[in-house]
Amino acid sequence: xxxxxxxxxxxxxxxxxxxxxxxxxxxxxxxxxxxxxxxxxxxxxxxxxxxxxxxxxxxxxxxxxxxxxxxxxxxxxxxxxxxxxxxxxxxxxxxxxxxxxxxxxxxxxxxxxxxxxxxxxxxxxxxxxxxxxxxxxxxxxxxxxxxxxxxxxxxxxxxxxxxxxxxxxxxxxxxxxxxxxxxxxxxxxxxxxxxxxxxxxxxxxxxxxxxxxxxx
Amino acid sequence: xxxxxxxxxxxxxxxxxxxxxxxxxxxxxxxxxxxxxxxxxxxxxxxxxxxxxxxxxxxxxxxxxxxxxxxxxxxxxxxxxxxxxxxxxxxxxxxxxxxxxxxxxxxxxxxxxxxxxxxxxxxxxxxxxxxxxxxxxxxxxxxxxxxxxxxxxxxxxxxxxxxxxxxxxxxxxxxxxxxxxxxxxxxxxxxxxxxxxxxx
Numbered sequence: 477x478x479x480x481x482x483x484x485x486x487x488x489x490x491x492x493x494x495x496x497x498x499x500x501x502x503x504x505x506x507x508x509x510x511x512x513x514x515x516x517x518x519x520x521x522x523x524x525x526x527x528x529x530x531x532x533x534x535x536x537x538x539x540x541x542x543x544x545x546x547x548x549x550x551x552x553x554x555x556x557x558x559x560x561x562x563x564x565x566x567x568x569x570x571x572x573x574x575x576x577x578x579x580x581x582x583x584x585x586x587x588x589x590x591x592x593x594x595x596x597x598x599x600x601x602x603x604x605x606x607x608x609x610x611x612x613x614x615x616x617x618x619x620x621x622x623x624x625x626x627x628x629x630x631x632x633x634x635x636x637x638x639x640x641x642x643x644x645x646x647x648x649x650x651x652x653x654x655x656x657x658x659x660x661x662x663x664x665x666x667x668x669x670x671x672x673x674x675x676x677x678x679x680x681x682x683x684x685x686x687x688x689x690x691x692x
Numbered sequence: 693x694x695x696x697x698x699x700x701x702x703x704x705x706x707x708x709x710x711x712x713x714x715x716x717x718x719x720x721x722x723x724x725x726x727x728x729x730x731x732x733x734x735x736x737x738x739x740x741x742x743x744x745x746x747x748x749x750x751x752x753x754x755x756x757x758x759x760x761x762x763x764x765x766x767x768x769x770x771x772x773x774x775x776x777x778x779x780x781x782x783x784x785x786x787x788x789x790x791x792x793x794x795x796x797x798x799x800x801x802x803x804x805x806x807x808x809x810x811x812x813x814x815x816x817x818x819x820x821x822x823x824x825x826x827x828x829x830x831x832x833x834x835x836x837x838x839x840x841x842x843x844x845x846x847x848x849x850x851x852x853x854x855x856x857x858x859x860x861x862x863x864x865x866x867x868x869x870x871x872x873x874x875x876x877x878x879x880x881x882x883x884x885x886x887x888x889x890x891x892x
Binding site (some may be wrong): 483491 | 728747842
């Protein structure tokens, strides 16, 4: 008999627990399950299909399941992206003419008009971040797709910003990299299985026609 | 085979995937594996600690179920990995468990037939030696050895459970077995035990 067999023999002295011994642990798990947002979503869906009329003071519109942690974290990253985009805008302003020049392949003077356009473009980007954060938190799948596309564009922007490191200083490249990393984290989280389940159930809740709600 | 293997429709991966949208399905995983995880924890850290740790194992698993790799139909290695990490946070309890067993083994059972008493005494002496050997192992070596010897996981499953390469599993197991063998080798109890088990 070798040491492995001896160990197995030793292990056999510990019997499997009786079901009663696991009751407390199971109760703790069940308590965690009942407070999980996805459980709430399921319960809400059941209520929506079983209640003949919406409660007084509430619209008959579909109830949206609460967003899971992955989507909420993605939205936080998007808010972070908005902040770093604002920082990027501030860092890029002194070089507004160079930025335009590099994009359009000819030099533009830093006129008030050009600076205004750069600021407006920067504000639009910030607005996009906030809009995407809000829409994805609401379970809108198109926002998830659009966010992914915008992240692709941000990748191109990062590449062009990296070319300007030596020219415009490290601050601009750093803020561009931070913005890109925020986008990467957000997109990754938005495509996690739990997020996909949330977008799917949110779409199902929105697309459920009132006729499916059983009458009295 | 100590456990039923489910079909693809109700294997662990399917249950976990289903629990993403219907969390209550996760309870199926508890009912399926909790007794074995509990026993593993009880062997390592004692029954009292196991009561808490088995709950913590499944709570942790439930909290990170969305990160489960659905390519693995069997969730046991994943659960054992979580349980082993939790044992790692209770090393004192584990060490105490070995001491308790050693103390218990030092007190022979009720007297009976002379041969049987001798066999019991020898077996208890072996347990004492084994517990001492286990206590002397490094945590990593002990994790590998016990997951294989007690829970009968394969090298690949231990690799998944502990997030280490298969080669590391093999080297840790080899090292752990060598150390345990060295503790057992050459002792009177080991020789007597060998003789008794051979005669049986």
